[in-house]
Amino acid sequence: MQNADRHRVIAEAVASSGSATVAELASLTGASEMTIRRDLDTLSAHGVLERVRGGARALLLRGEEPPFALRAHEGTEVKRRIGERVAALIADGETVVLDSGTTCLEVARLLKGRPVTVMPLSLQALQVLADAPAPTRLIVPGGQPRAAEGALIGPLTLASLAALRFDTAVLGCCGLSAADGLTAYDLEDAAVKKAALASSRRILAATDGSKIGHTAHAHVVPAGRLHTLVTDAGAPEDEITAIAKGGTVLEVVA
Numbered sequence: 442m443q444n445a446d447r448h449r450v451i452a453e454a455v456a457s458s459g460s461a462t463v464a465e466l467a468s469l470t471g472a473s474e475m476t477i478r479r480d481l482d483t484l485s486a487h488g489v490l491e492r493v494r495g496g497a498r499a500l501l502l503r504g505e506e507p508p509f510a511l512r513a514h515e516g517t518e519v520k521r522r523i524g525e526r527v528a529a530l531i532a533d534g535e536t537v538v539l540d541s542g543t544t545c546l547e548v549a550r551l552l553k554g555r556p557v558t559v560m561p562l563s564l565q566a567l568q569v570l571a572d573a574p575a576p577t578r579l580i581v582p583g584g585q586p587r588a589a590e591g592a593l594i595g596p597l598t599l600a601s602l603a604a605l606r607f608d609t610a611v612l613g614c615c616g617l618s619a620a621d622g623l624t625a626y627d628l629e630d631a632a633v634k635k636a637a638l639a640s641s642r643r644i645l646a647a648t649d650g651s652k653i654g655h656t657a658h659a660h661v662v663p664a665g666r667l668h669t670l671v672t673d674a675g676a677p678e679d680e681i682t683a684i685a686k687g688g689t690v691l692e693v694v695a
Contacts (some may be wrong), residue, residue: 485497535557546565558604562637563590585597588628603632617684624659624661650673651675667689
């Protein structure tokens with residue numbers, strides 16, 4: 442089992458049970474206890490779990506957002522396919538504001554080198570696009586990065602968005618439902634998302650199916666305001682059908 446896969450298994454085991462011992466995780470992964478201890482130190486440093494004597498315990502309370510370091514290893518193939526579809530919906534010459542999050546990071550990788558103008562709203566996407574070759578044009582917003590997330594927030598980010606107009610906003614989400622719309626866990630992140638969609642002619646929501654039908658506590662926008670939803674076949678069919686009835690175009694990747 443490779444490091445990233447083992448880290449994912451460990452993080453999921455600790456999150457689902459609330460805690461786990463080194464011996465339990467060694468048995469689960471087939472790795473040595475020394476390797477598990479190193480893994481736990483690494484995951485603890487990234488804010489994924491809390492290291493305790495003899496093992497680890499979960500950090501997240503109900504309703505909290507999993508850390509970026511953990512989400513980055515979840516559903517990578519699905520996120521890549523969603524990113525490909527989103528990138529295909531963006532025409533050459535467009536100006537794009539690109540939300541934070543792991544799915545939008547895949548979009549950033551696919552826009553690199555294309556003749557588009559992109560303003561990313563996360564440090565991770567900025568890093569991906571920092572050395573993008575011509576004809577890609579990068580616009581760097583102001584703002585303060587959220588700890589352990591890299592998402593840009595605050596008055597400078599809002600001012601950067603208000604000063605510009607975009608063809609397309611690509612938004613990620615923490616939850617999306619027909620009843621409650623697109624939601625986020627963090628109020629400041631929700632404010633940035635609202636500013637991005639207010640400055641854009643078209644809104645593309647990009648999210649894996651696990652977020653569909655769920656609701657976080659910070660409301661961003663009604664589902665009917667989304668022009669297109671790109672998700673995967675794991676999304677609940679009744680929920681995406683209800684979203685589509687509100688006028689949103691569905692793009693479901695296999």
